[in-house]
Amino acid sequence: MEREISSGWLMFIGFRAAEDRIVAALAEAGYADITRAQARLLAGIDLDGTRLVVLADRARIPKQTALALVNGLEAAGYVERVPDPSDGRARLIRLTAHGRGGLPVAIAEEARIEADWQALLGIRRMRALRRALWELALSADPHLHAPEDPQREEPEGGHNG
Amino acid sequence: MEREISSGWLMFIGFRAAEDRIVAALAEAGYADITRAQARLLAGIDLDGTRLVVLADRARIPKQTALALVNGLEAAGYVERVPDPSDGRARLIRLTAHGRGGLPVAIAEEARIEADWQALLGIRRMRALRRALWELALSADPHLHAPEDPQREEPEGGHNG
């Protein structure tokens, strides 16, 4: 009567393991006040700033939640809001200097995770894993407009740590 | 300056897509009051009952949070607590008849998700994906004591929908 663990749940385990490592790395580097929810939002901020609704979309939360998180991050000095020149309604949420300080930490830990996973699976299976995950992610979220082909280059999109 | 989406984040997308589908399927079948956090907890309940600390561990939440969720689920009639014959301190959290009613719905949707993903990737790559996810999950959580080998059979463990 025992059943297998679903693929979705396996993804949850992997995701949470990675997330915990990144948040822990940030905490150890002095960014101890960043919560997981905030980290998920920060991960969606492009280097040139991102709108609130886009952040909400990327983190799979309603914009009210994203707003609350951004308010907290702004109060903590991690992000700032600048007007969006292309749309008077919109504002771009950008990392402050303080926020950018955490980026290398997150990126480094992320790279370490990828390296650890690749060491476990081997480069070939790791690549296959990423490719498969990409296809599933795209089918779930068609406007991810993602490359993953090393040949192509997208002027837009892409997430941070 | 754009970076790739991390494998962990891709897992997040896949996981959330699956989770949303299951919660939506439950809602449509009349189980509209089950939240995502509750569903994650329910997914860890074995058919013969599971202890609170084990549920907390599986869902990656502290036991206080698990307690609050169980209280809510108990009040809503989804689970019940029975004494654990093997340990006077412990209690087993079990699905009630009402709770078991949602199981087929969740299991069916889960199967549909797996089928959809397999249709997308093909059976070979899907199997490779699961195998890779399993290895990563095991490395992150060594006491997952998981089979995945069709030959072996574990008397314990295994999650529900």
Added chain:
DNA sequence: CGAATCTAGTACGATAATGGTACTAACAAT
């Protein structure tokens, strides 16, 4: 042009989830 429509951001508020500290009762070890 101007009215209807849409969209980005925000406010307010109610509920749910998270997680710290700490207590009790039962078990385990010596």
Added chain:
DNA sequence: ATTGTTAGTACCATTATCGTACTAGATTCG
């Protein structure tokens, strides 16, 4: 019997989630 450990729980403060709804700037189209 004393000590240490573990399961469950209570209490509580904070954070996160998300519904309803408003404002102001865009967009569409007659």
